[in-house]
Every structure is written in C-alpha cells, then in structure tokens.
Amino acid sequence: MARSVLCVDTEERIDDVAAAVEDDESLTARTATTVAEARETLDAEPIVCVVTAYDLPDGTGLEIVGAIRDIAPQTPCVLFTDVPPAEIDTASFEESIVEYLNRGLPDAHDRLAFVANDVIDYSAQASFIRPDDEDERLETLAQYDVEELPIEDSFDRLTGLIASHFDAAVSFIGLIEEEEENFLACHGGDLDTLTRENTICTHSMLQEDVMIVEDIMEDARFAENEQLQNLGIRSYAGANMTASNGQVIGQVCLLDHVPRSYDAEEQAELEDFADTAMEILELRQSVRDAAETEVAR
Incomplete structure (x- = not known):
C-alpha cells in the first residue's frame, strides 16, 4: 500500500511538488493549497507525512506544523522552502518531527521523495508520546x-x-x-x-x-x-x-x-x-x- 503524503503549496507550485513526491512509487500525493485545506485533509484522511511550503495564501508552514501537533502528533513534516532557517521560529517544532529541505538547492526536487520516506521511517522507529507525568x-x-x-x-x-x-x-x-x-x-x-x-x-x-x-x-x-x-x-x-x-x-x-x-x-x-x-x-x-x-x- 502506497504511503499517503500531504503536499501543501501554492497553486503555482503544488503540481511540481506532488510530482516530485510521486517519483517514488511507494508514495502517493494528496494536495492542498491553503492551511485550512491542509487541516481538513489531516482530519479526514490517513496521512503519514506532510510536505509543506513556508509561505501560504492564508498563513505559513508553521501553522501546518501546529496542525500536525494538534491532530496527529506522530506525523512527520518536511518544510520545503527557500526561506532561511534563521527566519523561521524553530521553537514551533518542539515535540514534532520536522525536516528542513531548501527548495532552492539544485537537486531539491529529486531528493524530496527520499527525504519524505526517511522521516516516515524515522518517526515509525523513534517517536511515541509520553504522558507529562x-x-x-x-x-x-x-x-x-x-x-x-x-x-x-x-x-x-x-x-x-x-x-x-x-x-x-x-x-x-x-x-x-x-x-x-x-x-x-x-x-x-x-x-x-x-x-x-x-x-x-x-x-x-x-x-x-x-x-x-x-x-x-x-x-x-x-x-x-x-x-x-x-x-x-x-x-x-x-x-x-x-x-x-x-x-x-x-x-x-x-x-x-x-x-x-x-x-x-x-x-x-x-x-x-x-x-x-x-x-x-x-x-x-x-x-x-x-x-x-x-x-x-
């Protein structure tokens, strides 16, 4: 069974991101172009990884990370953006599995599916939630x-x-x-x-x-x-x-x-x-x- 990856990006970019994810036959892409649409998909479907841009029409990729933490905290996320890490509030990543991939790199699209599979495997092996007490x-x-x-x-x-x-x-x-x-x-x-x-x-x-x-x-x-x-x-x-x-x-x-x-x-x-x-x-x-x-x- 293919792994369902939710790709979140602008309308201009979403098709390219989804195609990059589906370069790996073990992955299938679901798409969203807004934070709101992404939250609806996370609520409704079994998603094993999220690949999201930082700048979105109704918010940022950090809101997607927050949605993952609220809805399905064990689901890993790949932040696929050309926004430098120094400009991102990485404190928002606490208690979440988040990988950063600079989409401006020459081979970024070629590597995207590999990175998605890698964080999926890591989350399955290394993450579970412990009670506060x-x-x-x-x-x-x-x-x-x-x-x-x-x-x-x-x-x-x-x-x-x-x-x-x-x-x-x-x-x-x-x-x-x-x-x-x-x-x-x-x-x-x-x-x-x-x-x-x-x-x-x-x-x-x-x-x-x-x-x-x-x-x-x-x-x-x-x-x-x-x-x-x-x-x-x-x-x-x-x-x-x-x-x-x-x-x-x-x-x-x-x-x-x-x-x-x-x-x-x-x-x-x-x-x-x-x-x-x-x-x-x-x-x-x-x-x-x-x-x-x-x-x-």
Missing part, C-alpha cells in the same frame, strides 16, 4: 511486584471472559513500561511484549475514555505499522488500568482481524473489565505486602 507513572508501576504476584491464572480467566463477552478475536491485559508493553495475559493471540512505538496502547493510555480504532488501515497513526499488520490486527479497543493515585499503568484491550466499532454500552463494559483487572492486581499486591510485613516482625 511519566516519571510519576513509572514510579507507581514499580510498586507492583508483577513477577512475584500470583495473577497469571486470574488474568488468563479474565481475558478469556472478555474475549467471549465481546466476541473478539483477541483480548489482553498489558502493563506499559518505560520502553515496552508487557502483556500479562493474552487470550486468542501469542503476545509477550511490544515496543511502545509499536503498540496502540501508547496512544490509548493518554485518553481518559476508551480508545476505539475501528479500522487501523484507515488511521494515519497506525496504517504504516508493520508490526500490527504482521499480527493481522484491523481494529482495537483499549481501556485504562488506573491505580488508586490516578496513574495509568496499563490497558485492557480488544483486538479483531476485521474492522469493527463498539457502542457506548460496550465501552462502559470494557472500562468495568479494566477496573476489575486493576482490582485483582491491587488485591494481590496488598496480600503480598501484608505477608512481607508479618515476616519482618
């Missing part, structure tokens, strides 16, 4: 002696119940560690660990409510994730496991091999299952802590 979250997670707790059988039964209740191909319980997600139980699949840039739960944990991805292939955040494709995953639903101090340490999730949605009642039920998983973990840890205290006396 990540340190506190990891400290909370460390309080659970997961490897020493007798939770495997309970979680195996729970994930089996969840999969049956929702008629889903896969259900799992995973804890989100610093660099990977550790699956404590998985019914219907053989999941052990995934790096955080490859797991949807990295995004789901940032939402207060259940996160639903009806069709991964139509979602710009995940459409190019080869790990998910290799697992045959097409849809996802995830609910937070939230500790008593409010920190999200894990997820209870559903996966399916076909696109599907979940209504409000089903989402509430998944949240209940996530609360149950958290309660089991809390109970087992409390029992272990009490036993250790008794031994120490």
